[in-house]
Amino acid sequence: MNKQVELLKAGFDDLQTIWEMQVEAFSQLYEKYHDTETSPATEKIDKIIWRFNQPETTYYFIMADGEKVGVIRVIDCKDGVTRKRISPIFIMPEHRGKGYAQQAIMEAERLHGASHWQLDTILQERGNCYLYEKLGYHQTGKTEVINDRMTIVFYEKD
Numbered sequence: 741m742n743k744q745v746e747l748l749k750a751g752f753d754d755l756q757t758i759w760e761m762q763v764e765a766f767s768q769l770y771e772k773y774h775d776t777e778t779s780p781a782t783e784k785i786d787k788i789i790w791r792f793n794q795p796e797t798t799y800y801f802i803m804a805d806g807e808k809v810g811v812i813r814v815i816d817c818k819d820g821v822t823r824k825r826i827s828p829i830f831i832m833p834e835h836r837g838k839g840y841a842q843q844a845i846m847e848a849e850r851l852h853g854a855s856h857w858q859l860d861t862i863l864q865e866r867g868n869c870y871l872y873e874k875l876g877y878h879q880t881g882k883t884e885v886i887n888d889r890m891t892i893v894f895y896e897k898d
Contacts, residue, residue: 748808802843
């Protein structure tokens with residue numbers, strides 16, 4: 741890991757930027773898996789606005805050296821019962837492989853509490869699975885087949 745990342749809370753005025761970053765960040769996966777129904781690359785900005793307006797949602801820019809290198813959305817009901825959730829997290833293509841996602845997740849856990857988390861990813865993306873497992877997440881056994889090329893796998897961390 742090179743540079744230290746920080747999470748910068750996003751506001752309503754940032755939603756267009758978040759949406760544009762999301763579409764770009766997930767476009768390669770969309771081209772690979774053609775998951776028209778579930779891909780963040782095909783979402784409309786209305787879905788980002790809807791999520792932003794949920795009281796349990798916080799969007800953060802993942803910042804490195806003053807630059808927006810990605811985004812993480814944390815869902816935290818703050819009720820001590822419901823699992824906190826990361827959905828989505830993404831790093832822009834030109835910034836991948838530098839440890840930013842790992843640092844961002846660790847920072848989200850520092851801000852929102854280290855335990856009782858959940859997330860999901862594409863089973864076929866072994867690098868994503870490795871990252872989450874390295875951070876202490878374990879597969880729940882639940883999967884969801886999206887199409888003949890892609891399966892979603894669910895993770896938890898206690």
